[in-house]
Amino acid sequence: MRSLAPGIKLITSFSRDSWYRFFILLLTFVFYTTYHLSRKPISIIKSQLHRNCSNVIHPADLNITDNDTWCDWAPFDQNNYQNLFGVLDNCFLVAYAIGMFFSGIFGERLPLRYYLSSGMILSGIFTALFGLGFYWQIHSLWYYCLVQALNGLVQTTGWPAVVACVGNWFGKGKRGFIMGIWNSHTSVGNILGSLIAGVYVSSAWGLSFIVPGIIIAAAGVICFLFLVESKQEQKGNKNKDCRCLPLLRNSSSNEEIFSANTSTAVETVEDHTEAISFCGALRIPGVVEFSLCLLFAKLVSYTFLYWLPLYIANVAHFDPKKAGDLSTLFDVGGIVGGILAGLISDYSGGRATTCCAMLIIAAPMVSQTFFFLSFFAQTSGKMQTSVSTRCMLLWCGALVNGPYALITTAVSADLGTHECLRGNSRALSTVTAIIDGTGSIGAAVGPLLAGLISPTGxxxxFYMLIAADVLACLVRLKADVCCPGSCIRRSEDGVDTLQG
Known part of the structure; x- marks a missing residue:
């Protein structure tokens, strides 16, 4: 009797649950990739909104005399254009930070398939509306600020929802490594967003927003059609009170516990515990400390995200597309850094120590990156081809985004499934939202400060970024994730308290 083909053997060796897990991991990866894909264009088109018009060919039919800003896009044609860019970034990031604190609460209580798909579709609409300002000839700062703020609010639907869905299907196992690979969607989205925006930025910058807007809206439709948010839903469980579950719970709650060496799942009794309160989540040991650490880490990461292409364009005199392409090296380094941080934390068993070590190294690396970028920008345009410059951007991205990625994924999952939560295990989405929401405050402050400081040099x-890295490390030193005897208990009146 002839044996099956090797490929068929491989396919049939996986159980149906394994295929579902792979499918959900792939879907959530694509979904959050589109979120970041739609955020990136704003950093690419900044150098197009305000250009050096002396280097631009003047159209013969354009009757303009003694105007050195004729090629700029109002209202960014003024001398304070950097401050206006900072305000534009801040409208998105402040709205994102505020909305994130509420998003986790909704994520624990609403059907995630509807919540996530509606968020992506709305985000696609607002992203496209920004680009339509080019075709509608809108020159009002208020219009762009309003669209950015609304987009920031609806984009908060993404992170708590995808983390909760992944947590529902995957157990502890090698959590840092798996989530480090999965979390590369952030950098992949930034890279794709840069490349897509770069295609249209010099010809019709409106398409740099419209195309990503269409992509994320299409992903929202796919989410509505295909997302299975829980194993119970896959099995036909109609209980609407059962939502996405944390990554690891006690055997007394409804869960799947996966061994690091096997994909076998052991199902237990169904969990009907109410979602944890906001104040109760804050009392989980380590949540406040890591939230503050992420605040400074995300400040550095998002300042690079929003300002690195403009900086490269200014100091190296590159066109917007070339500057955007070069800035993607920072995001490529972020992919490596996230995976490396997860792998090291799994091997060492110390997520906090891994974050601290990478932050300590990141501070001088940011300084060296600035030196290399400035030096090679002044040496006959060698910045584009310099191997040293490219390596510095890669390593800087790895060290800056590594701790950021680890805190928002594996650390958030560890805290949201802390051993002290035996009385209430449905905390992952809320804890994730608190940590990422606090980090988003730093993400809002960083680009704003960059806009205010950059006119002075x-x-x-870069000094501001180095200081933020040092502060993130100092805050981390106070974090103590393992607090024996400290537990969250919910009393009969529904109040969460810390007991120890």
Whole structure:
């Protein structure tokens, strides 16, 4: 009797649950990739909204005399254009930070398939509306600020929802490594967003937003059609009170516990515990400390995200597309850094120590990156081809985004499934939202400060980033994730208290 083909053997060796897990992991990866894909264009088109018009060919039919800003896009044609860019970034990031604190609460209580798909579709609409300002000839700062703020609010639907869904299907196992690979969607989205925006930025910058808007809206439709948010839903369980579950719970709650060496799942009794309160989640040991750590880490990461292409364009005199393409090296390094941080934390068993070590190294690396970018920008345009410059951007991205990725994924999952939560295990989405929401405050402050400081010199911006890295490390030193005897208990009146 002939044996099956090797490929068929491989396919049939996986159980149906394994295929579902792979499918959900792939779907959530794609979904959050589109979120970041739609955020990136704003950093690419900044150098197009305000250009050096002396280097731009003047159209013969354009009757303009003694105007050195004729090629700029109002209202960004003024001398304070960097401050206006900072305000534009801040409208998105402040709205995102505020909305994130509420998003986790909704994520624990609403059907995630509807919540996530509606968020992506709305985000696609608002992203496209920003680009339509090019075709509608809108020159009002208020219009762009309003669209950015609304987009920031609806984008908060993404992170708590995808983390909760992944947590429902995957157990502890090698959590840092798996989530480090999965979390590369952030950098992949930034890279794709840069490349897509770069295609249209010089010809019709409106398409740099419209195309990503269409992509994320289409992903929202796919989410509505295909997302299975829980194993119970896959099995036909109609209980609407059962939502996405944390990554690891006690055997007394409804869960799947996966061994690091096997994909076998052991199902237990169904969990009907109410979602944890906001104040109760804050009392989980380590949540406040890691939230503050992420605040400074995300400040650095998002300042690079929103300002690195403009900085490269200014100091190296590159066109917007070339500057955007070069800035993607920072995001490529972020992919490596996230995976490396997860792998090291799994091997060492110390997520907090891994974050601290990478933050300590990141501070001088940011300084060296600034030196290399400035030096090679002044040496006959060698910045584009310099191997040293490219390596510095890669390593800087790895060290800056590594701790950021680890805190928002594996650390958030560890805290949201802390051993002290035996009385209430449905905390993952809320804890994730608190940590990422606090980090988003830093993400809002960083680009705003960069816009205010950059007119005084780019070196001052880099000093600010180095100081933020040092503060993140100092805050981390106070974090103590393992607090024996400290537990959250819910009383009969529904109040969460810390007991120890």
């Amino acid at each position: 780019w070196n001052n911006v």
